[in-house]
Amino acid sequence: MKLKTITxxxxxxxxxxxxxxxxxxxxxxxxTLTRHPKRSNEIFWNAKDFDKWTNILxxxxxxxxxxxxxxxxxxxxxxxxxxxxxxxxATHILGLAINQCNRPPKTWINxxxxxxxxxxxxxxxxxxxxxxxxxxxxxxxxxWENTFYDINNTKTRKIAIRTSIVMGKDGGATEPLKxxxxxxxxxKQASGHQKVSWIHELDFARAVEFLIxxxxxxxxxxxxxxxxxxxxxxxxxxxxxxxxxxxISHPEWLIKLGAKLIGTESELVLKSRNVVPKRLLxxxxxxxxxxxxxxxxxxxxx
Numbered sequence: 001m002k003l004k005t006i007t008x009x010x011x012x013x014x015x016x017x018x019x020x021x022x023x024x025x026x027x028x029x030x031x032t033l034t035r036h037p038k039r040s041n042e043i044f045w046n047a048k049d050f051d052k053w054t055n056i057l058x059x060x061x062x063x064x065x066x067x068x069x070x071x072x073x074x075x076x077x078x079x080x081x082x083x084x085x086x087x088x089x090a091t092h093i094l095g096l097a098i099n100q101c102n103r104p105p106k107t108w109i110n111x112x113x114x115x116x117x118x119x120x121x122x123x124x125x126x127x128x129x130x131x132x133x134x135x136x137x138x139x140x141x142x143x144w145e146n147t148f149y150d151i152n153n154t155k156t157r158k159i160a161i162r163t164s165i166v167m168g169k170d171g172g173a174t175e176p177l178k179x180x181x182x183x184x185x186x187x188k189q190a191s192g193h194q195k196v197s198w199i200h201e202l203d204f205a206r207a208v209e210f211l212i213x214x215x216x217x218x219x220x221x222x223x224x225x226x227x228x229x230x231x232x233x234x235x236x237x238x239x240x241x242x243x244x245x246x247x248i249s250h251p252e253w254l255i256k257l258g259a260k261l262i263g264t265e266s267e268l269v270l271k272s273r274n275v276v277p278k279r280l281l282x283x284x285x286x287x288x289x290x291x292x293x294x295x296x297x298x299x300x301x302x
Contacts, residue, residue, distance in 0.1 A: 010067030014171035022205035095151030116141035164224035187249030192232030
């Protein structure tokens with residue numbers, strides 16, 4: 001297969017670096033659109049206005065947009081506006097820029113989130129049958145996807161990736177959880193029964209590659225392991241891998257108080273994300289890591 005040129009908008013963060021490392025090792029040419037370019041393959045963009053960055057799209061086969069302010073913050077009005085605008089503005093300007101290209105990217109993969117689905121302890125949320133609700137986080141996800149699909153890019157295949165919690169070696173959800181365990185605070189959070197949909201960073205990159213290569217695929221895809229774990233099992237697995245014999249558990253009231261103190265939202269821990277990758281599985285994708293303890297052992301080994 002002919003090697004491709006991939007441009008990653010918002011590619012300087014954790015997930016962007018996971019993709020750049022994965023695809024560059026396979027010989028792909030990678031460009032990154034970022035507010036703070038430092039390397040030769042990084043190009044300035046402010047994620048809302050046309051500029052010289054649009055030129056790079058002419059030589060781009062695959063555009064991947066990961067741009068968006070982190071949701072790891074308090075949902076006050078200021079942060080809500082930043083979260084919303086960062087996603088909508090970037091997606092909108094990329095869609096307009098594609099339509100100005102003489103040679104537009106053949107594929108555009110845009111971030112979304114598995115948080116688009118409702119809290120669920122029992123029902124598994126697939127792309128076809130998942131329940132989508134209407135709180136702040138879910139409305140952001142819906143607006144993000146609507147902006148993506150509302151722009152008519154006739155020569156570009158479009159895929160929205162509803163990504164679950166990504167477990168990484170040098171970032172993602174693993175770091176704060178490791179710190180809790182290290183300081184003896186790695187017990188279950190609230191009931192511990194809330195589902196945790198997750199994906200290993202390698203399978204995240206492999207799933208993106210799978211979507212690029214299978215050119216008949218488009219639309220929404222859940223990026224998550226086939227069987228979610230739960231919070232209690234996740235924390236127990238972390239303690240076992242890190243060889244920490246105990247961990248203090250956190251009742252719900254303490255999680256809500258702690259979230260306020262450190263400037264984040266308790267939803268990130270308390271919401272039960274029961275999301276499954278039906279479309280990936282139906283189209284033949286196979287995961288390297290499906291069990292949380294196995295994944296953590298791979299990521300945390302020295």
